Amino acid sequence: MKETDEMPADAPLAAALRKEEALVRWLRAQPSVMIGFSGGVDSAYLGVVAVHALGPERVLAVIGRSASYPAEQWATARGVAERFGLPVLEVDTDEMSDPRYAANPSNRCYFCKTELWSRLLPVAAERGIAVVLDGTNADDLGDWRPGSQAGREHGIRSPLAEHGITKAEIRLLSRERGIPTWSQPSSPCLSSRLRYGLRVTAERLRQVEEAEGALRALGVRGDLRVRHHDDLARVELARDELARWMRGEALRALAAAVRAAGFARVSVDLRGFRSGSLNVLGDVVAGRAE
């Protein structure tokens, strides 16, 4: 965040804290909450704020596990929950068995989230939990998010978005609370790496997860995606990482690591990491359902 002559250095934090206060007031007005908990930046923050505001008796974080959920993120989710005393339940989801999901259309997330909420809502009802939340933030509202439609259809609340809390603010507030995910790169599900129309299979998800894990082990930092284009991997690196890896032995090592995951061909995107790049390539426009 940039300091200016007109704005005190802590102005962004002060503004974010005011929003957080409003969020806490809203949370405290709920008898109990269940949170769709992935361990990403947003749901980690929401979970920690909720358990601080309501206490562990009135909060339950639920992890939906499937082949599209990265193991590394699961470990982060469990770590955050344990560190902050957030009660956690794990539920298996089976979106892969839905042919509409597996076909990987541009509104794939709608079917995924439909499956998730269909699994979680009965659990909430059994336990008498009043309201189910997700970690959608204010920035997400202008993005292509077919999963949000599923949330609305199932009556899921998005308190971060409803209180205007942006991703940058979530990171800032997470850092203030000592939540380790504050600096974590964004981490969508593994299916998001497959170009639209390429069938989602456990094998393809494994390839992506293995390739990204191998690149992290090599030392790739920051935002990273291995996009699956069937026989071809297209690696997206953060801009400053491109400079590190686009040369000699480093590039060859990068390609070898991705090839070892099962890709016949390996490429590096010269633009670097771009969130939602498959939406751009597929000409998917925010707000248009397919």
Add this chain to the structure above:
Amino acid sequence: MSAEALAGALAALGVRAGVEARDGFALISAAPDAFADEALRAKVVALAAEHGFRSVALEVGEPEGDSAPGDAALHRR
């Protein structure tokens, strides 16, 4: 999107490359060393956009001799 036109434009830039149109982006095959230069990458990205591609990726071949994949100029759609 024209792979052939982009290949021609790259050649004019001094980059000998095969170009394949893939899923909305241009997949180029060229000797990788020059792409360590950020300015060149930026120029190639701009050229690809001018030719209708939404992105451009450099294929990294297997380490067999000094040849890049598709070392001869290719214009595949």
